[in-house]
Amino acid sequence: MDKQQLFENIKRKKSFLCVGLDTDIKKIPEHLLKEEEPIFAFNKAIIDATADLCIAYKPNLAFYESMGVKGWIAFEKTVQYIKKNYPDQFIIADAKRGDIGNTSAMYARTFFEELNIDSVTVAPYMGEDSVTPFLTYEGKWVILLALTSNKGSHDFQLTEDVNGERLFEKVLRKSQEWASEDRMMYVVGATQGRAFEDIRKIVPNHFLLVPGVGAQGGSLDEVCKYGMNSTCGLIVNSSRGIIYVDKTEKFAEAARKAAQEVQAQMAEQLKAIL
Numbered sequence: 001m002d003k004q005q006l007f008e009n010i011k012r013k014k015s016f017l018c019v020g021l022d023t024d025i026k027k028i029p030e031h032l033l034k035e036e037e038p039i040f041a042f043n044k045a046i047i048d049a050t051a052d053l054c055i056a057y058k059p060n061l062a063f064y065e066s067m068g069v070k071g072w073i074a075f076e077k078t079v080q081y082i083k084k085n086y087p088d089q090f091i092i093a094d095a096k097r098g099d100i101g102n103t104s105a106m107y108a109r110t111f112f113e114e115l116n117i118d119s120v121t122v123a124p125y126m127g128e129d130s131v132t133p134f135l136t137y138e139g140k141w142v143i144l145l146a147l148t149s150n151k152g153s154h155d156f157q158l159t160e161d162v163n164g165e166r167l168f169e170k171v172l173r174k175s176q177e178w179a180s181e182d183r184m185m186y187v188v189g190a191t192q193g194r195a196f197e198d199i200r201k202i203v204p205n206h207f208l209l210v211p212g213v214g215a216q217g218g219s220l221d222e223v224c225k226y227g228m229n230s231t232c233g234l235i236v237n238s239s240r241g242i243i244y245v246d247k248t249e250k251f252a253e254a255a256r257k258a259a260q261e262v263q264a265q266m267a268e269q270l271k272a273i274l
Ligand SMILES: O=c1ccn([C@@H]2O[C@H](COP(=O)(O)O)[C@@H](O)[C@H]2O)c(=O)[nH]1
Pocket: 020, 022, 060, 094, 147, 148, 149, 150, 187, 188, 189, 211, 212, 213, 214, 215, 216, 237, 238, 239, 240, 241
């Protein structure tokens, strides 16, 4: 999916919501545990309940890998289910990969060849040769960690060099030598507030993947105020705030209601550019 298609989907659905599929066997409704594939059953119900309200799904690999082979099968089935039934959805493998070149090439092969997923999150720490193997796949996206939503972002990402440049700014600046806004997005946490203003000075046109609204308390209003550009430029993720609002047999309806609330706020914000 290219940048224009992404924007068309945002306009059509009046939404830039990404539903995070952080599916934890210990948190899903009890009645699903008798299913042969409880994780997939949960994901399928959440996806069917929210697909018209969002433009992306983001399964986080940690939740699947923690279950070994069963988890990996559930992950694959979830990806195939979205692709078959909701082909307009942008799929993000939140895997935060990155290693020496030949190893990164294997990660890229997994997500882009084997699973044919649209995008993967990548850590920039090991530099250019750890990122470029992901960029050899036409039509696929790298989503590079820039300024994350957690407290630990202060430890490295927000520290300044002798010229006053912060590490996340260096990541944004340097990585633009590797790929354009048609192939690269950046992760910026919703909890980072006004930093979006500084980020837009360096990457005015790139899409940003923004986790941290909902359970982490980031402000959608602030993200939009400082981060939205003329083609929206935002994919805002919420995981726990949508998928775990109810633990009864009505969990999917409740997830839909939570997604509807976020989508309505997004529709309001989009009036500024549509
Ligand atoms: O900076 C980051 C990068 C990734 N994440 C991931 O996004 C979701 C957020 O889940 P919530 O339940 O909506 O808080 C989760 O998969 C994180 O690993 C992030 O939160 N911050």
